[in-house]
Amino acid sequence: MMLADPSKKYRRMYQRVDLPDRQWPNKEINKAPIWMSTDLRDGNQAIFEPMNPKQKFKMFQMLVKIGFKHIEIGFPSASQVDFDFTRKLIEEGHIPDDVYIEVLVQARDHLIQRTFEALQGAKRAIVHIYNANSPTFRKKVLNVDAAGARQLAINAAEKVREYAAEQPETDWIFQYSPECFSATELDVSREVCDAVTEIWQASPSRKVILNLPATVEVSGPHIYADQIEWMHRNLARRDGIIISVHCHNDRGCGIAASELAIMAGADRVEGCVFGNGERTGNVDIAAMALNMYTQGVAPELDFSNINEIIATVEECTGLPVHPRHPYAGDLVFTAFSGSHQDAIKKGFEFQKDEEIWDMPYLPIDPRDLGRDYDAVIRVNSQSGKGGIAYLLESNYNVVLPRRLQIEFSQTVQQHTDEQGTEVSAQDIWTLFQDTYVAAKDNHYSARNYRLSDENGNQVIELELEINGESQHLRGEGNGPISAILNALQLPIDVLNYEERGISAGARAKALALIELQVQGTGKSAFGAGVHDNIVTSSIEAIIASINRLIEQGILSTEQVVAAAV
Template sequence: MSDKVYIFDTTLRDGEQSPGATMNISEKINMARQLEKLGVDIIEAGFPAASNGDFEAVKTIAQSVDNIQVAGLSRAVLSDIDRAWEAVRYAKNPRIHTFIATSDIHMKHKFNKEPDEILEMARKAVRHAASLTPNVEFSAEDASRSRWDFLVSVVEAVIDEGATTINIPDTVGYAQPGEFGELIRYLIKNVSNSSKAIFSVHCHNDLGLGVANTLEAIKAGARQAEVTLCGIGERAGNAALEEVVMALHTRKDYYDIDTSVHTEQLFPSCRRLSSTIGQPLSPYKAIVGANAFAHESGIHQDGMIKNRQTYEIMTPESIGKKGTSIVIGKHSGRNALGTKLKEMGYDLNDEQIADVFDAVKSLADKKEDIYDEDVEALVLEVAYRIHDLFKVKDLSVFSGTSGVPPHAAVILQDFRNDESNPVEIKDVGFGEGPINAVFSTINSLVGIEPELGLYSVNAVTGGADAQGAVTVHISENGLKSIGRGSDEDIIVASAKAYINAINRLERIKQEKKNA
């Protein structure tokens, strides 16, 4: 047996069949090129007989990539096989992938045919495909629920007819790792001509075992894994490419198996797919999720600071991510906060760190996410005792359909010259809407015009009288700040959040100047 597993990516075929993952031809070509950059061995580009659009996509992909095999899927129907060949023949290394079901339940209820008839259909299909290309793959659909002795007969027959890759799918995610591995061993041992073909597996994830079954099959002798980026696919999806590859990579001591995948392209590839199909990566997704290399627990953070191998079995750089994230939150430890503050450029003594630590804990009880800007603001407020420069005292806003532009009257308290005796400053300004009018007026009063990067509103509580929580992100000359405010009136909450962000921005500017 080879010490290499071929990675057969079916993101563009099985993956695209999942709800919400449809791609146009241009998107498929871009993904195919990224998969080539990733280093997969075979791309299953589509099902050419399914539609003219699928045919054109497979044909165009075959013409667009160079160093990768391109497969087209077909039923064990001669016209399907011809259509697949017409699409993939333009590839430098084309493959026809034909399939037919071999389980009793499929043969009876889907085909209404006897096993001998199915066997003959498989023979004819592979014989015809092999007359077009020497690169033929045969799949026994629903193999994990098929009779093992019948599978042996079918696999022997199609290898005799010219199949060079034999795929044993767990089509409905029914198999358990131990029995699936045993099935692969049984076939390799009992199929008389098994040495003439590479055995492959295609495992669905209905019971959450797609990756486990794939790895067990590899351990049993399978040398091709059919996978998708992020595990997308029909129903609960497929075995995830990044999980299979990194399991083999991280536990080479156990599997002693290589792949051709460039692991540092895993995260960029998954991120590209997420952007293309408009489905965000779950933060808890293995390997590529936002939390995969993030640590909030104080015990974990302390271990990571001392030696990252205490809690990370692979490096984020190995999959193409920038680095580990030490997340500051209510579970964080003081040591982690001190390290974080040093990374941010603050050299605080133990007493100051303790004050900031208590403030972080208090803030974490009130809000879900704590950003670096939050920590920085707490340093300035608690460690350096810098107070707010501005507060909202009053505001009124006009907006309607009368033709008069939206405008806002804002009164601020200005503490810049005297923290105990603020000066009232007021102005009226216009805007494209009521919020824009408020922000423009505040800019005029404080004398800066930061760039607004994000504005979001969320309900703090339910019901018609829910309090609104507003978050704004602003920046000026490369300095960033986050502000938050809450009120039953969204416009008032927006003004509070904007002033909060400006106060933080001004503190950052003052601290940078002092430093």
């Protein structure tokens, strides 16, 4: 089955805008808009089971904490739950003095009356009326022409003004939405908006909100921006109007449309914290606000504890936040790719506190959102040496030499290929110990040693078990390492030796890393030792390296010349 011929089934549902001198492409967003959360209304209408009063109240408290000053709390004329919730917030004094609660109501007289009953006693409130003006709705739903649709809005605006006058103690803001604005002729939208703002006497001291929604996203965001700029230029009483946008995400462009709308003259953005909302969702305010944050613009919303916000939203809505959600997803700061991991690891080596954030693949510092760096790099079969090295260093303070990074990454790669799953930092550390530390017991193993000074040299007396037989060795050198190697009397050279303190559990330990090469072969092996005592860890690292040389067939037990005491 193939898709139908689109030219025979679909057409553009929007009006092209004649705006050759459009200004929005040259604008930048340099301040946050007024944010309005629709989580408790549009978002609540879009879930399998609408929130109960306890969940709605918890969500409201979260929205206040984030910093929303306009919060749409419901549709009290259409739902007793919403009516009761509105009364609870007002009567119990849960609304901060600087927060406007907003309620939605259709442009119908009896519903407007019921809405004002719900708002009695509110200190501040926004009454939001709406009706559709698009050709599709006029013809197929309302059975009116453009003038008839406009008259519906006029009647409702007059009722809102009338009922608000009966409650002068409340600080009222009136809001009107020409529903389906983006699919309506611009002249029709302007005429109805001008009629409403005239009734409400919009002025700089008594501003009216005109919400111009992409109720259904029917065009690219550039078309929507043109529509907003046209309205911004042509509305009457513009200085008394707050232009608001409410973008749905039918084409997946809700954030882009909202951002371009701000550039085109919009003052306010409606949406849900994580983009919940009817059908494909409202605009995602967290992503949009943090987009601004990463450009150096204060979003005036606080997402510094994003995990707590996620937990609240998921609990109240029953909807999970996608693991790849911008900024909030569990995996959004996580790199599995080897090249990404290598770049991030190197970036952290350069990034200094208090400097401008400039990191490969990480547009925002996870710590700004209340997250740490533990999950930035995770390892699976797609990962490389950089990620493995980063996890060992950040979790255990183990810094691997480059050649050891390359070698050990192959061991981890084989493990992940066989298991087919992600491996944790602890899994990698365990695999490292199994490969490079546990080898100390495979062929040779150290039982006891005694280290002393004689004539300025280090002398070691060492008891080894070699293939089940005990031997006593003695050697001296200018340090413990040379003394041990002289005691062993093997044809080996030290290519690399490092020691450092590590955190491998509750107690700090000493890690010794050594690379020994068999003379005349050009072949080498790494070994590691972990112990409370650095000399002990060095002995164990040397023995582990020798045992690995034996296992790889580079060295044989017959080559041992022991100096028995």
